[in-house]
Amino acid sequence: MRTSQITxxxxxxxxxxxxxxxxxxxxxxxxxIEKLALLWSIGKDSCAVLWxxxxxxxxxxxxxxxxxxxxxxxxxxxxxxxxxxxxxxxxLIVGQNKAALKQGVGPHQGRITCxxxxxxxxxxxxxxxHGFKGIIAGIRRDEEGTRAKERVFSPRGVDAGWNVHDQPPxxxxxxxxxxxxxxxxxxxxxxxxxxxxxxxxxxxxxIPLVDLYFDKGEGKRFRSLGCAPCTAPIASRASxxxxxxxxxxxxxxxxxxxxxxxxxxxxxxxxxxxNGYM
Amino acid sequence: xxxxxxLKIVVVGHVDHGKSTLVGRLLNDTGSLPAGKxxxxxxxxxxxxxxFEWAFLLDALQAERDQGITIDTTQIRLKTKPxxxxxxxxxxxxxxxxxxxxGAASADAAILxxxxxxxxxxxxxxxxxxxxxLGLRQVVVAVNKMDAVNYDIxxxxxxxxxxxxxxxxxxxxxxxxxxxxxxxxxxVVTRIDALDWFTGxxxxxxxxxxxxxxxxxxxxxxxxxQDVLKLDERRIVVGRIxxxxxxxxxxxxxxxxxxxxxxxxxESWGTxxxxxxxxxxxxxxxxxxDHIFIERGQIGSHQLAAPREARAFRANLFWLxxxxxxxxxxxxxxLATSEQTVEVERIVKVVDLDDxxxxxxxxxxxxxxxxxxxxxxxxxxLDEFSENSRLGRFVLVDGFDIVGGGIVVGAxxxxxxxxxxxxxxxxxxxxxxxxxxxxxxxxxxxGGVIWLTGLSGAGKSTVAMEVEHQLLRKGxxxxxxxxxxxxxxxxxxxxFSPEDRTENIRRxxxxxxxxxxxxxxxxxxFISPYQADRDRVRTIQPETFHEVYVKAGxxxxxxxxxxxxxxxxxxxxxxxxxxxxxxxxxxxxxELVVETEGHSVESSVAQLLDYIDRTFALEAGEEADALxx
Numbered sequence: 001m002r003t004s005q006i007t008x009x010x011x012x013x014x015x016x017x018x019x020x021x022x023x024x025x026x027x028x029x030x031x032x033i034e035k036l037a038l039l040w041s042i043g044k045d046s047c048a049v050l051w052x053x054x055x056x057x058x059x060x061x062x063x064x065x066x067x068x069x070x071x072x073x074x075x076x077x078x079x080x081x082x083x084x085x086x087x088x089x090x091x092l093i094v095g096q097n098k099a100a101l102k103q104g105v106g107p108h109q110g111r112i113t114c115x116x117x118x119x120x121x122x123x124x125x126x127x128x129x130h131g132f133k134g135i136i137a138g139i140r141r142d143e144e145g146t147r148a149k150e151r152v153f154s155p156r157g158v159d160a161g162w163n164v165h166d167q168p169p170x171x172x173x174x175x176x177x178x179x180x181x182x183x184x185x186x187x188x189x190x191x192x193x194x195x196x197x198x199x200x201x202x203x204x205x206x207i208p209l210v211d212l213y214f215d216k217g218e219g220k221r222f223r224s225l226g227c228a229p230c231t232a233p234i235a236s237r238a239s240x241x242x243x244x245x246x247x248x249x250x251x252x253x254x255x256x257x258x259x260x261x262x263x264x265x266x267x268x269x270x271x272x273x274x275n276g277y278m
Numbered sequence: 279x280x281x282x283x284x285l286k287i288v289v290v291g292h293v294d295h296g297k298s299t300l301v302g303r304l305l306n307d308t309g310s311l312p313a314g315k316x317x318x319x320x321x322x323x324x325x326x327x328x329x330f331e332w333a334f335l336l337d338a339l340q341a342e343r344d345q346g347i348t349i350d351t352t353q354i355r356l357k358t359k360p361x362x363x364x365x366x367x368x369x370x371x372x373x374x375x376x377x378x379x380x381g382a383a384s385a386d387a388a389i390l391x392x393x394x395x396x397x398x399x400x401x402x403x404x405x406x407x408x409x410x411x412l413g414l415r416q417v418v419v420a421v422n423k424m425d426a427v428n429y430d431i432x433x434x435x436x437x438x439x440x441x442x443x444x445x446x447x448x449x450x451x452x453x454x455x456x457x458x459x460x461x462x463x464x465x466v467v468t469r470i471d472a473l474d475w476f477t478g479x480x481x482x483x484x485x486x487x488x489x490x491x492x493x494x495x496x497x498x499x500x501x502x503x504q505d506v507l508k509l510d511e512r513r514i515v516v517g518r519i520x521x522x523x524x525x526x527x528x529x530x531x532x533x534x535x536x537x538x539x540x541x542x543x544x545e546s547w548g549t550x551x552x553x554x555x556x557x558x559x560x561x562x563x564x565x566x567x568d569h570i571f572i573e574r575g576q577i578g579s580h581q582l583a584a585p586r587e588a589r590a591f592r593a594n595l596f597w598l599x600x601x602x603x604x605x606x607x608x609x610x611x612x613l614a615t616s617e618q619t620v621e622v623e624r625i626v627k628v629v630d631l632d633d634x635x636x637x638x639x640x641x642x643x644x645x646x647x648x649x650x651x652x653x654x655x656x657x658x659x660l661d662e663f664s665e666n667s668r669l670g671r672f673v674l675v676d677g678f679d680i681v682g683g684g685i686v687v688g689a690x691x692x693x694x695x696x697x698x699x700x701x702x703x704x705x706x707x708x709x710x711x712x713x714x715x716x717x718x719x720x721x722x723x724x725g726g727v728i729w730l731t732g733l734s735g736a737g738k739s740t741v742a743m744e745v746e747h748q749l750l751r752k753g754x755x756x757x758x759x760x761x762x763x764x765x766x767x768x769x770x771x772x773x774f775s776p777e778d779r780t781e782n783i784r785r786x787x788x789x790x791x792x793x794x795x796x797x798x799x800x801x802x803x804f805i806s807p808y809q810a811d812r813d814r815v816r817t818i819q820p821e822t823f824h825e826v827y828v829k830a831g832x833x834x835x836x837x838x839x840x841x842x843x844x845x846x847x848x849x850x851x852x853x854x855x856x857x858x859x860x861x862x863x864x865x866x867x868x869e870l871v872v873e874t875e876g877h878s879v880e881s882s883v884a885q886l887l888d889y890i891d892r893t894f895a896l897e898a899g900e901e902a903d904a905l906x907x
Contacts, residue, residue, distance in 0.1 A: 012557075057507065058514065
């Protein structure tokens with residue numbers, strides 16, 4: 001008898017478990033929150049979330065994809081964004097704090113000031129303009145200390161502020177899905193994934209990615225993407241995903257070590273996030 | 279690279295019982311720290327002029343953002359084989375209970391840390407109770423700071439007894455109770471000589487037997503509708519299968535509406551071949567063969583194993599709201615994906631975690647746990663928590679906030695003891711022609727029951743046998759009924775469950791009174807842990823019943839351990855062992871207390887002989903009365 005060509009997934013491995021939980025979170029957000037948008041940084045994590053959105057909604061992307069353009073993203077990121085947006089017919093919204101850019105805001109005024117003006121304020125402006133109540137962001141607990149404290153559905157105050165010391169309880173997959181007028185909710189569908197999980201998933205699913213993550217023979221690559229002036233490459237010869245995975249399994253260096261704004265001061269990142277940074 | 283999901287373990291317990299010290303120890307002893315980290319923290323402590331503490335490791339890791347290992351205030355990854363372990367360090371402070379619940383609810387297993395010196399404390403009780411409500415059944419108790427009690431087996435046995443007495447009352451059966459010293463690293467990952475009397479596992483070995491919470495694939499199908507998506511002419515019902523499985527062609531009934539249709543397809547994106555079946559844990563989308571009305575909150579199931587429908591139900595809940603929960607208040611109830619307004623119809627009881635007794639009150643304050651009755655205007659599809667936890671748990675929402683969580687319980691789950699009534703109705707007891715007094719006179723003394731009760735190892739049998747020996751030499755009619763002896767014959771069909779213990783004592787009581795009515799001095803040597811059971815025996819013939827408490831503490835009995843039973847019980851090899859894993863209720867008003875702790879066998883025997891001589895002697899008047907009878 002010929003084996004029939006059907007898929008019966010009756011056991012789930014660790015990546016399946018992570019993926020299925022993320023699909024549940026994304027559908028929960030879509031069902032419960034009226035005006036929803038996905039924040040797309042063009043990095044590997046938000047690309048994975050974008051992929052999960054397409055899985056959750058059967059190939060569709062049923063809410064806007066927001067990219068906050070600081071005007072100084074690294075070479076290749078904007079091209080990749082526009083190419084994928086066209087290929088996948090993404091409902092893309094690009095936001096920019098033009099006023100700040102016009103005034104010449106840049107990292108020379110202090111990285112925190114620059115991040116807050118170009119990224120945090122840029123995001124707040126888009127949220128206000130479109131009236132978004134929910135912003136989906138691809139952050140993970142294992143990235144750094146303050147993100148580790150996050151909830152999956154994280155309420156933000158009227159000023160988009162995050163009160164890390166008084167967060168709502170969250171258990172049994174019952175989330176805080178409604179907030180007072182003017183306030184909003186951040187939704188974190190891959191909070192429970194690790195950097196390694198993301199790479200293994202990208203490899204398994206064949207998720208398209210900007211090539212800045214790979215060494216092109218120069219012995220360096222980017223592990224985390226951001227603005228060109230504040231993002232440094234790491235020394236690495238990993239030129240494909242398999243090599244990146246092998247490298248990550250033994251490294252003792254943190255993922256965001258190349259991100260200068262995190263180490264501007266001891267609590268720089270916590271302050272950034274409390275004020276509404278992603 | 280392992281394909282196993284990590285095992286999530288929450289560490290709970292009272293403030294300062296050593297949770298963070300333990301987590302620091304686990305990080306170090308499992309080799310999960312980056313090279314040089316321990317030395318750096320030790321050097322920093324020395325520089326600051328403070329003694330090094332293992333908890334500093336956590337502080338240091340939380341403050342540092344440039345370490346290669348995963349740092350998390352709430353979640354710390356341990357490099358364990360065959361799967362990683364995620365340790366969730368839950369706050370012990372009462373004020374952070376919502377964070378403790380947030381952490382513990384996602385855990386597969388729990389370590390309940392208790393201080394060997396202080397024993398059971400308020401947050402130990404509260405956390406234990408919440409583990410139960412959250413449905414965590416994989417629990418290890420770590421009796422920490424054993425170094426502070428000189429690794430004493432007796433003190434350990436006392437804490438074990440105390441913990442088991444409490445935990446069994448709330449339905450938690452710890453897989454292991456392990457003596458450790460987190461500070462010294464004793465029995466955490468490695469053993470030390472001072473604890474060589476403990477033959478159970480180390481803490482880390484105790485955890486390896488635990489499993490990540492398996493998806494309830496074998497339970498009946500529960501498919502709560504999350505949304506109905508209208509895409510490309512398709513109407514896709516999406517949701518996560520909470521339990522059971524479904525396949526194309528299955529007829530699915532949606533409750534509470536009761537409408538049914540067959541699954542036409544299981545939709546997917548990115549798979550090359552069609553999906554025809556799916557199981558618990560999967561977030562799926564299905565299309566149906568009939569255009570029935572479906573909305574978020576309905577529960578899909580198979581017709582023959584549908585959930586219950588109820589407008590009112592009884593629930594155990596924990597309350598997190600700043601405003602008290604009161605009768606008549608309304609809240610939004612969220613159960614799986616359904617959301618309905620419920621009213622608090624009744625507060626059955628608020629559980630006092632100090633003694634597990636409950637008061638009838640009209641309000642449930644913040645951080646309290648209570649049993650309540652909730653009522654909804656419309657029918658709710660739900661299961662009892664014990665049958666299907668996924669559809670048997672809910673949260674209450676007040677305004678924008680989650681203010682409580684609870685589980686659906688059935689009717690009184692209290693242990694129903696065997697009915698103590700006579701089953702046959704056509705019984706006609708026959709009167710004896712010889713009076714009891716005549717028998718007494720013939721024997722030269724009264725008959726009666728000397729009922730010895732006390733822990734295993736307290737000395738009941740030793741005292742009973744020696745007293746019998748000496749009384750026989752004085753020519754008394756005496757007979758000892760011993761627990762182990764009777765269990766070989768009359769009671770060979772009984773085990774050690776509470777019901778069987780009750781039946782055991784009932785039979786022994788009846789036999790003892792038959793002997794007594796034959797004029798014999800009967801000495802029984804049974805642990806007989808329950809006061810109610812002993813009282814029941816007394817009621818058969820109260821005037822000839824003498825309750826004697828043979829008294830020695832758990833610590834002392836563990837040290838004596840003549841049958842090696844305590845050692846086995848501490849390791850968990852003997853379930854429901856009185857004093858360790860089953861309760862012992864000391865007599866409330868015994869006729870005599872024989873203290874064996876710190877006294878020789880001879881003096882205990884003498885004490886009981888003296889009591890028997892005084893109370894079983896015939897008095898002059900009684901002799902005359904007996905002759906006339």
